[in-house]
Amino acid sequence: MTMKADRLTSSAQPKWFGLALQALVVLSHKSEVYPSAAIADRLESEATLLRKVLAKLAAAQLIETREGRDGGYRLKRSPEHISLADVYRALKVGEPLCSGMLDTIGCRDSNAHMQSAFVDIAKEVEEKTLETLQQHTIAQLAQRTLLHSS
Template sequence: MREEKCTSPRNHKWFGLSLQALVVLSHKTCAVSSSEIAPKLCSEATLLRRVLAKLAKAGIVSTREGRDGGYRLSRPADSITLAEVYLAMRVGQPLSSGMLDTTGVSAFGQEMKSAFIDITNELEQMTIEVLSHYTIAQLASRICEEKMSMLKDAPAAALITLNHNESDVS
């Protein structure tokens, strides 16, 4: 089976989903199933399992099978950087893909392609550098404690209702 890269347009949301799942896991003390996490992210469990599999492969989460199985952080949330998650998800260079697709095979097109590669490589490095300054614990702390207590205890339907009601307020 060929390894799937998370660079196609349909997978650009994988990085965001992975960060949200890790924040949820950072507030749990036991293993949590993808079926329990998915509704909190308004996502599907099958998609979330693919995202979590990438994180498991990178050693960011651990998995446990069976009735009490699920996912948990492999190490403390304050030691997992957003850059590490970004690289694990292989978000890659979505901007460069589009830019590179616009260049032609002419001499001018090839010169532009070379310039685009240099620029997008620099953008990628800057992105990783910025993300390396943040951890899952820091991201989790930005969420109001009241909301996190609701994530721990509330059924998914109540959370979805809450999210819809909050969007009406803004």
Template sequence: MVNKVSSLKWFGLAVQALIVLADREELCPSGAVAEQLGTHSNLLRKILPHLVKANLIKAKEGRDGGYLLAKDPAHITLADVYFAMRSEPFSKGFLDTNATDCFTSSTQDALCSLKNEMEGWIVEGLKKKTIANLLADKS
């Protein structure tokens, strides 16, 4: 399996793929999901194994294979998807600079604390939304 990536594009495609699968009761081939999303099936086949490993979807391999949600969309939070897809915190590049003596140690500590707070804000916000929250109202 490919390594996880810190990519909003991959996270977004993972969320969208889950929405497509939530709309189906039967196995759905990755090509059909990719077609519905207007993306390349090769890219989607790199993303879906992360969702399988996180037990968010089930996979059946082979000619009649495909993907299916592993649980109710109301029980899949966006934080679940975030953790399934990320290898590094979203805020990783926040402190990437070339200068090493630019700030005092207390300012550096404050910046590190802010970086950690930012990651916490993201995760807490994502915990509040589920795939079910994103499904279109069908009434």
């Protein structure tokens, strides 16, 4: 496997963010433990992929896990206190943009200015993204999707 392929499989893919948000909305509707297979079924997603996403959310203390036959996942905080920025940071979604941009730059000394510009732009994009995501919570997303599904 190449170095670029390793990077793609070891970090969260942008679609993980969408899966994570949907899973958290599902979990926000119940206070009891919800099995990953049931969440995957609701999201029409592969359970194995979803468990990888949920593991990142658990590591970030957004959800808790329970092992065993009656195991599953549930929110660790109220949905009103989980911002979309919390989820984004838990998955570290922003890293591929910067590293992907930097991968396109050659090794010449003259490319140092381009690299610096790319890093500055990527930082600004990341800041604006987090600023926007911080304004929204899982509870708000759940409410919006509930209103549109009726």
